[in-house]
Amino acid sequence: MKAKTVDKIATSVIVVLALFIVILLLGLLGFIMYRGIGHISWNFLTSAPQLLKGGGGIGPQLFNSVFLLVLTLIVTIPLGWGGGIYMAEYAKPGKITSFIRLVVEVLSSFPSIVIGLFGLLLLVNQFGLGFSLISGALALAIFNLPLMVRTTEQAFRAVPKEQKEAGLALGLSKWKIITSILLPVALPSLITGTILASGRIFGEAAALMFTAGMSSPPLDFTDWNPTSPRSPLNPFRPAETLAVHIWKVNSEGIGPDSKEVAAGASAVLVILVLAFNLSARWIGRVVFRRMTASK
Amino acid sequence: MNNKLKPRRPLKEKHYWEEWTGRIYTSICVVFLIVVMFSIVYFVASKGLSTFFQNGISISEFLGGKTWNPTGEPAFYGALPFITGSFITTLLAALIASPLGLCAALFMTEIVPGKGKKILQPAIELLSGIPSVVYGFIGLSVIVPLLRSIFGGTGVGIAAGCLVLAVMILPTVTSIMADALSALPKGLRESSYALGATRWQTIYRVIIPTTLPALLTGVVLGMARAFGEALAVQMVIGNAPHVPTSLLESASTLTSVITLSMGNTTMGSVHNNALWSMALVLLVMTFVFVILVRLLERRNRV
Numbered sequence: 001m002k003a004k005t006v007d008k009i010a011t012s013v014i015v016v017l018a019l020f021i022v023i024l025l026l027g028l029l030g031f032i033m034y035r036g037i038g039h040i041s042w043n044f045l046t047s048a049p050q051l052l053k054g055g056g057g058i059g060p061q062l063f064n065s066v067f068l069l070v071l072t073l074i075v076t077i078p079l080g081w082g083g084g085i086y087m088a089e090y091a092k093p094g095k096i097t098s099f100i101r102l103v104v105e106v107l108s109s110f111p112s113i114v115i116g117l118f119g120l121l122l123l124v125n126q127f128g129l130g131f132s133l134i135s136g137a138l139a140l141a142i143f144n145l146p147l148m149v150r151t152t153e154q155a156f157r158a159v160p161k162e163q164k165e166a167g168l169a170l171g172l173s174k175w176k177i178i179t180s181i182l183l184p185v186a187l188p189s190l191i192t193g194t195i196l197a198s199g200r201i202f203g204e205a206a207a208l209m210f211t212a213g214m215s216s217p218p219l220d221f222t223d224w225n226p227t228s229p230r231s232p233l234n235p236f237r238p239a240e241t242l243a244v245h246i247w248k249v250n251s252e253g254i255g256p257d258s259k260e261v262a263a264g265a266s267a268v269l270v271i272l273v274l275a276f277n278l279s280a281r282w283i284g285r286v287v288f289r290r291m292t293a294s295k
Numbered sequence: 296m297n298n299k300l301k302p303r304r305p306l307k308e309k310h311y312w313e314e315w316t317g318r319i320y321t322s323i324c325v326v327f328l329i330v331v332m333f334s335i336v337y338f339v340a341s342k343g344l345s346t347f348f349q350n351g352i353s354i355s356e357f358l359g360g361k362t363w364n365p366t367g368e369p370a371f372y373g374a375l376p377f378i379t380g381s382f383i384t385t386l387l388a389a390l391i392a393s394p395l396g397l398c399a400a401l402f403m404t405e406i407v408p409g410k411g412k413k414i415l416q417p418a419i420e421l422l423s424g425i426p427s428v429v430y431g432f433i434g435l436s437v438i439v440p441l442l443r444s445i446f447g448g449t450g451v452g453i454a455a456g457c458l459v460l461a462v463m464i465l466p467t468v469t470s471i472m473a474d475a476l477s478a479l480p481k482g483l484r485e486s487s488y489a490l491g492a493t494r495w496q497t498i499y500r501v502i503i504p505t506t507l508p509a510l511l512t513g514v515v516l517g518m519a520r521a522f523g524e525a526l527a528v529q530m531v532i533g534n535a536p537h538v539p540t541s542l543l544e545s546a547s548t549l550t551s552v553i554t555l556s557m558g559n560t561t562m563g564s565v566h567n568n569a570l571w572s573m574a575l576v577l578l579v580m581t582f583v584f585v586i587l588v589r590l591l592e593r594r595n596r597v
Contacts, residue, residue, distance in 0.1 A: 007493035011406060017395055018402035018415060021465065025418045028425065028433060028462075035436070082324030090321055100325055102585075103332045109581050110335065111523020113550050117557070117574050118335045121342065125562065142331055149328065173310040175317025203426025206525040206550075210557065246428045247526050250435055259436070266429045273424050 029270070036267025039260045045268070048218070049245070050255060058265050060216045063232055064133070064239035065202055068212065071137035071235065072201055073194070076144050081190065083145070084152020089178055108146035112207040115143050119211035131238040136212025143207050144197050151193030155186040184291050192284035199276035203269060205243035213238035214248060242269050336578065343575025346372070346568040357572060363536040363552075365566035372569045374549070376538045378576065381548040383453055383539065384528060385521040388460035389468075393514050395461075396468030404476040405498055415469075423466035431530035434459040439531055446543050451533035454542040459527050464517035471516060475509030476502065508595040512588055519584035523577060525550035549573045 043057060050056030087104075091097040119139035129135045159182050167177035183190075216239055219232045226233040240248070242265060249255075249262045346352050352372050360373020399419070403411045438458050443450030479502060487497040503510070533545025534555060553570050560567040 003493050003496060007495040010495035010498070014398045014401050014406060017398035018406075018411065021395060021399050021422075021469075022414060022418050024462065025422050029421070031433065031437065032429065079324050079327060082321045083328055085317075086321035086325045090318060100329065103329050105588075106581065106585055107328060107332050107335075109519055109523075109585055111525070111550065111577050111581065113523065113525040113553060114335070114339060114574055114577055114581075117553070117571070118338055120557075121338050122334065142335075145328060145331075173313040173317075175313045176310075178317060199424055203424075203428070205426070205428050206554070209554065214558075243426055243428045246432060247530070250428070250432055250530055262432055263436075266432045269426055270429055273426060274421065277420065277424050 032267050032270050035263040039264030060219050061242045061245040065241040068136055069201055072140040075141040076148050080145050080148025081152050083149040087153040088156035104146045104149055116207035116210040131213030132236045133239045134235045136208050139207045139211040140201050147197050155189035159185045188284045188288035192280045195280035199273045203243050203273055205247050208244050214240055216240045339574050339578050342571035346572045350565045376536050377547050377549045377552050379538055380546040384457045385518050387457035388521045389514055389518045391461035392465045392468050396472055399469045400472035400476050403473050419466045419469050427527040430459050430463050431527035434531040448543050452543045452545050453539050456528045456532040459531055460521045464521050467520055468513045468517040471513030472510050475506045508591045512591045515587045522580055525554050529554050
C-alpha cells in the first residue's frame with residue numbers, strides 16, 4: 001500500500017474515534033436529561049424521599065450536599081491555599097520538597113473509598129464524631145486537599161516575577177507580599193480551581209458512605225438552631241447526600257418509582273456539576289477583570 | 296538628620312512577625328498533609344494486617360484462596376475472586392480507553408489542532424465532571440440492558456463493569472496524552488515532514504515513540520482511577536464471590552465487596568478485618584501505581 005493511502009486510512013480512523021467520543025458525551029448527557037428532566041419538579045426538589053411509596057423527593061439530600069460542600073470548603077480553603085502557598089513560595093528545591101510532592105501525589109491517588117474507610121476508623125469511631133456531617137466534611141477535605149494544594153501552587157507560580165520583585169524592592173516582608181500582592185493576582189485562578197474542586201466534592205459518594213452516613217433523620221426546616229438534633233444546620237447529625245442517595249436508590253431502591261427517582265436525581269446532580277464547571281470559568285473571568293485593569 | 300537614618304524598630308519587628316506567621320502557618324498546612332497521609336497508611340495497615348497477625352489467617356490463604364465464605368462454618372477468607380475481578384476490569388478498561396484516548400489526543404494535537412481542541416477539550420472536561428454514581432446509573436440503565444439483549448443472561452458482570460470504567464477513565468487518559476503530545480518540541484515534527492513523511496508516518500514513527508513514556512503515564516493514571524473506583528462498578532458487576540470464567544459472568548472487585556459488606560460487619564470481627572486487608576491491598580496498589588508513574592516520568596525526562 002502507498003504511504004498516502006495508509007495516511008488517509010489512519011487519519012479517518014482517528015477522526016472517527018474522536019467524533020465517537022463527542023457523540024458518546026452528547027449521548028450520555030442527552031440520555032441523563034431525557035430520562036431525568038421530566039421527573040424534576042418543585043415538589044421533587046423539596047420534598048423528603050419515600051421509602052416504600054412513590055412520589056418521594058430529594059429535598060433533604062440536596063440540602064445536605066450543599067451544606068456539606070460549604071463545611072468542606074471552610075476546612076479545605078485555609079489548609080489547601082496555605083499548603084499551596086508553601087509549595088510555591090517557601091519550599092526550596094531539595095529532598096524535603098520532593099518528599100512533600102510525593103506525599104501530595106500519593107494522597108491524591110488514594111481511592112476515595114480508602115479515605116472513606118479511614119474516616120470511618122478515625123473520625124467516626126476513634127474521635128466519636130459518629131456518622132455526621134462533620135465527619136463527612138473532614139473526609140472530603142482529605143479527598144480534596146491535594147488537588148487544592150496543586151492548583152494553588154500553580155496559581156501562585158503563574159504570577160509574573162516582576163510583581164514579587166516590586167514588592168521586595170519596597171522592602172515588604174515575604175508574607176505581606178504574598179497576601180497583598182500575589183494573592184489578589186492569583187485569586188481568579190484560585191477561585192476557578194476551588195469551584196472546579198467543589199464540583200468534584202458535590203458528586204463524590206464513596207468517601208461519604210462511611211462518614212456522613214447513608215440516612216437522613218427527619219429534618220425540621222423551621223428549626224435553625226444548630227444544636228437541636230432535628231435542625232438541618234446541626235453539623236453532628238447524619239446526612240445522606242444526593243450522590244449517595246442515587247447510589248442507594250439504584251442498588252437497593254424498592255419503591256415503585258425508584259428508577260424515576262434515580263433518573264431525576266442523576267439529572268439534578270449532573271446539572272449542578274455542569275453549573276459548577278461553567279460558573280468557575282465565568283466567575284474566574286469576572287474576578288480577573290475586577291482585580292486587574294484589563295478588559 | 297542622623298535620627299532619620301536610624302532604622303525604625305517597630306516596623307522591623309512587625310516585619311519579623313509577619314515573616315514568621317506566614318512561614319509557620321503555611322508549614323503547618325504542609326505538615327498536616329504529611330500527618331494525614333501517614334495516618335491513613337498506619338490505620339489502614341494496622342487494621343488490615345491484624346487479619347494475618349491476630350486472626351491467624353495466612354497471607355497466602357487470603358491472597359490465593361478461591362473461596363470467600365466468611366459466615367460459613369468453617370469460614371473461608373480467600374480474596375482471590377475479588378483481586379482477579381479488580382485486575383481484570385482495570386486491565387480491560389485500560390485496553391478499551393487507551394486507544395480511544397490516544398486517538399482523541401492525536402485528533403486534538405496533530406490532525407486539527409485549533410478546531411479539534413475547541414470541540415474535544417470541553418467534551419473531555421464535561422466527561423470528567425460527571426460523578427461516578429451517575430456513570431453507575433447509566434451503566435445500569437443502558438449498558439446492562441444492552442448486553443442482556445445482545446448476549447442474553449443477566450447483563451451484569453465483568454463486561455458491563457469494564458465498559459463503565461472505560462468511559463470513566465477516558466477523560467484522564469485523553470487529557471494526559473494530549474498534554475504529552477503538545478509538549479513535544481515542534482522541530483521533531485517539522486523535520487519529519489521535511490523528509491517527506493506523511494502525517495501517519497510522522498505520528499507512528501516519530502511522535503508516538505518519543506512520547507511513549509508520557510503516554511503510558513496517562514494509561515497508568517487511568518488504571519489507578521479504575522482500580523480504586525467503587526460505586527459505579529459495584530452497581531453493574533453483579534457482586535458474586537467467584538473467580539470469573541467469562542466476561543459476562545457476574546463477579547466482584549475489591550472495592551465492590553468493601554462497599555457492600557463493611558456496613559454489615561462488626562468492627563474487630565475476622566470478617567471485618569478481612570475487608571480491611573482488602574483496603575490494604577488497594578492502598579498497596581496505589582503505591583505501585585505511583586511508583587510506576589514516577590518511573591515513567593524519569594524515563595520521559597531523559
